[in-house]
Amino acid sequence: MHEILSAARMRAADQATIAGGIPGIELMEAAGRAVAEAAKAMAPDGLVHVLCGPGNNGGDGFVAARLLAEAGRPVSLSLLGARDRLRGDAALAAARWTGPVHPAGPDLPAAALLIDALFGVGLDRPIEGLAAEIVAAVNAAPAPVLAVDVPSGLDADSGQPTGPVIEAEATVTFFRKKPGHLLEPGRSLRGTLELAQIGIADAVLAETGIDGHENVPALWARALPRLTGAAHKYTRGHVAVVSGPATRTGAARLAAGAALRAGAGLVTLASPGSALLVNAAHLTAVMLARMDGPGDLSALLADPRYTAAVLGPGMGLGPEARALTEAALAAPAALVLDADALTQFADDPDRLFSAIAARPAPVALTPHAGEFARLFPDLAKLPLKTGRARAAAERSGAVLVLKGADTVIAAPDGRLAINANAPPWLATAGSGDVLAGIAGGLLGQGMPALEAAAAAVWMHGAAANEVGPGLIAEDLAPALRPVLATLIDRNGRRT
Ligand SMILES: NC(=O)C1=CN([C@@H]2O[C@H](COP(=O)(O)OP(=O)(O)OC[C@H]3O[C@@H](n4cnc5c(N)ncnc54)[C@H](O)[C@@H]3O)[C@@H](O)[C@H]2O)[C@@H](O)CC1
Ligand SMILES: Nc1ncnc2c1ncn2[C@@H]1O[C@H](COP(=O)(O)OP(=O)(O)O)[C@@H](O)[C@H]1O
Ligand SMILES: [K+]
DSSP states (O other), rough: OBBOOHHHHHHHHHHHHTTTOOOOOHHHHHHHHHHHHHHHHOOOOOHHHHHHEEEHHHHHHHHHHHHHHHTTOOOOESSSGGGGGGHHHHHHHHOOOOSSEEEEOSOOOOOOOEESSSSOTTOOOOOOOHHHHHHHHHHHHOOOOOESSTTTTTTTTTTSSSSSSOOOOOEESSBBBHHHHSSSSSSHHOEEEEEESSSSOOHHHHHHOOOOOOGGGGTTGSSSOOTTOOOOOGGGGEEEEOOOOTTOOHHHHHHHHHHHHTSSSEEEEEEEEGGHHHHHTSSSSSHHHHHHHHHHHHHHTTTTTTTEEEETTOOOOOHHHHHHHHHHHHSSSSSEEEHHHHHHTTTTTHHHHHHHHHSOEEEEEOOHHHHHHHHHHTTGGGHHHHHHHHHHHHHHHSEEEESSSTTTEEEETEEEEEEEOGGGGGTTHHHHHHHHHHHHHHHHTTOOOHHHHHHHHHHHHHHHOOOOOOOOOOHHHHHHHHHHHHHBBSOBBBB
């Protein structure tokens, strides 16, 4: 159920199902029924006003209106465009509606609920003219809005408004979620999301292919590190985190603490001599090693017990910092490169990519949009966030974590997950450092890179939800405990 389908693949799934012998009107009846049920739950009484568009999204609206009326609810309906222009299943659905069909306009009745069945995945241009006036009126109306499939005006693939767009309290979509339900601002515009099954068989996915998955534990839970009675700290991995200079040490400590909480057996902060005392003053379970340049870091990471390293948080730019990252790239450990460790390669991203290609252990890159644009200036212009992440993973040979409210995780082989559990209070200084640490902690325990990165992003969001508003980055690592408890039981088994 967690596969994601683009509008084109969803159309292919509809068509394959109809070609397989299930009439389109049956799918539409099931879709309209799901919408009617959601409408009853949202507004137990009062008038429901259904706004129908000229395509099959409008057809779903006609079905919902009929079923609500049959259930005894007061229903009114308006249609954008002429009734005799309706085609196919939508025309059939409209023929089954026996109530009046009002011409759609910005004058809306005082309703308990508005159903937006104007445009779905068939939207092919920005909404304008009369339809735009209707959208504005719907958004200004006091009644809550239930969107059919997608809020009208939203691009189902990008999550971007194409122009005027409906702001919905809730959306009912069919068969599988679309990228635009998870990518911002679509995730905010669609309100709560219900997924309804309408008679399309899961097997159709083998034919259509998928556009990725929603980032849920089912994707990676089986790959989580497994604790057994025979575990000792070295079997749980040793993660090195590179500290910045004396005036910028906090970010690396946040990452180190998070790596330990994520289950790494040992975490060592590799600190410049000048920053040893300030780091020592703040550390207990995290260990400290003196590291005064790339030679020291190479020597440290040459110890094969170091299974992962995290570089970037608070690290700084310039040739010395860059030389540290080069040393880590030449070492055998898995790597998380974040923040400054990415920006260091802005002048020569290909140098980073060839170093990644030359190493046996995996690399995860965790840029926010600004860092991404420095490494992938051409890809940053691609219209879809999913497309940007996928192309960058392919080019870099690394697992790409393109951060934001709607973080996208992509592997070089094309696998992709969109994360949708992060609350807005995660947007606070240092929270990215914690994410890098969690990813390092999971990689260090031997988790495969895509799974480790996706799990880290999900745990980060779940920990933020545990904490709630008011969160500061320091709160995140402790909040991993209840999150891990939902994933791993006390006997070390994955739940
Ligand atoms: N048989 C099927 O394929 C099923 C389709 N379903 C519904 O059908 C929807 C897709 O239906 P359609 O492909 O007919 O597409 P839509 O109903 O989303 O919209 C397409 C219609 O709107 C017009 N249009 C597009 N953008 C416009 C704009 N900006 N201004 C004015 N007119 C515009 C198009 O010319 C076309 O007439 C889905 O979102 C879903 O709600 C469901 O009923 C399930 C079954
Ligand atoms: N509006 C938001 N909603 C949810 N999560 C967000 C939002 N904005 C940022 N985040 C998350 O917060 C973290 C911020 O990381 P980053 O940009 O590197 O900041 P910093 O360097 O201050 O830690 C990322 O994990 C990102 O996905
Ligand atoms: K709609």
